[in-house]
Amino acid sequence: xxxxxLFALTGSLLFSGCxxxxxxxxxxxxxxxxxxxxxxxxxxxxxxxxxxxxxxxTAPIVATPSSPTRVVSQPTVVARPSQPAIVKTSVGQMPxxxxxxxxxxxxAQDILVIQNEPSTKAMMEAINAFLTQxxxxxxxxxxxxxxDELIQMQQEIxxxxxxxxxxxxxxxxxxxxxxxxxxxxxxxxxxxINAYETATARLLGSQTxxxxxxxxxxxxxxxxxxxxxxxxxxxxxxxxxxxxxADQKNGVQYKAVIHIKGSxxxxxxxxxxxxxxxxxxxxxxxxxVNSMTSKTxxxxxxxxxxxxxxxxxxxxxxxxxxxxxxxxxxKNISRKLLLMDLQ
Numbered sequence: 001x002x003x004x005x006l007f008a009l010t011g012s013l014l015f016s017g018c019x020x021x022x023x024x025x026x027x028x029x030x031x032x033x034x035x036x037x038x039x040x041x042x043x044x045x046x047x048x049x050x051x052x053x054x055x056x057x058t059a060p061i062v063a064t065p066s067s068p069t070r071v072v073s074q075p076t077v078v079a080r081p082s083q084p085a086i087v088k089t090s091v092g093q094m095p096x097x098x099x100x101x102x103x104x105x106x107x108a109q110d111i112l113v114i115q116n117e118p119s120t121k122a123m124m125e126a127i128n129a130f131l132t133q134x135x136x137x138x139x140x141x142x143x144x145x146x147x148d149e150l151i152q153m154q155q156e157i158x159x160x161x162x163x164x165x166x167x168x169x170x171x172x173x174x175x176x177x178x179x180x181x182x183x184x185x186x187x188x189x190x191x192x193i194n195a196y197e198t199a200t201a202r203l204l205g206s207q208t209x210x211x212x213x214x215x216x217x218x219x220x221x222x223x224x225x226x227x228x229x230x231x232x233x234x235x236x237x238x239x240x241x242x243x244x245x246a247d248q249k250n251g252v253q254y255k256a257v258i259h260i261k262g263s264x265x266x267x268x269x270x271x272x273x274x275x276x277x278x279x280x281x282x283x284x285x286x287x288x289v290n291s292m293t294s295k296t297x298x299x300x301x302x303x304x305x306x307x308x309x310x311x312x313x314x315x316x317x318x319x320x321x322x323x324x325x326x327x328x329x330x331k332n333i334s335r336k337l338l339l340m341d342l343q
Contacts, residue, residue, distance in 0.1 A: 173335025205239030
């Protein structure tokens, strides 16, 4: 007796049973189980320790209800263990994110202390863990050196009331930044998390969640704040995904700040503004002006990623396109920010 003979006998018996009861077709899963048992029995007789792989086999021949004498070969459906889904927000690239406690730029000197406060640190760890598990790249602010650089940059492009997380995200190259805060309201621990577009500081979405403190004064506040943060993240991630997928169609966004050096009359300054904007609009998908003064042009540039791979290529395009008008030199370039001088 061999494997092929047993397979033929098994198929024949199954077919005969099906043909006699065509009104109630057999359950394919039962057939597969019977066939597998037969294979296993043959393996034991032959001393073969490797059972037949049912995943790559074809189910036994059965009769269809509409035509008992007609047979079809049905592919085996094998249930596979479910795997956690990793949702990518756009084809080929996911946004880089940064997470910081909500803080104003005037609190920058204390930010390292603030983010290491136990409850604050617990919430940040929970949010970062969620994002890392979903395979986002997450930027972090580490050390006094990075903080000092941010404070210097703040003096160049922002006032004292600017959101510190916005400045940090620009400097460290995050596409989107998240700010969070937590508080206790009665017996509820509340977490509020906001997501912003880095280049424009536009609010993309907010999510608030709460968990009940059932342990009273003996509660583990670290665990409760982390639980509240984790509860808020899935809903906020959906809002981030919706923004990213839609906004990428306009191009990759960069904040470009041009400082105008030298003395110009009012008329000359306006002419310079016109030349700069018209030139940049001709080479990029879109240019949105945040502010224009006699000394500064602050704008958002939407660059085609097929033409400009990163901020350095964007800078080179700006510099080369304005060569006939003025000299452009870089002061500071990060992944999302271009600080330049014009003279």
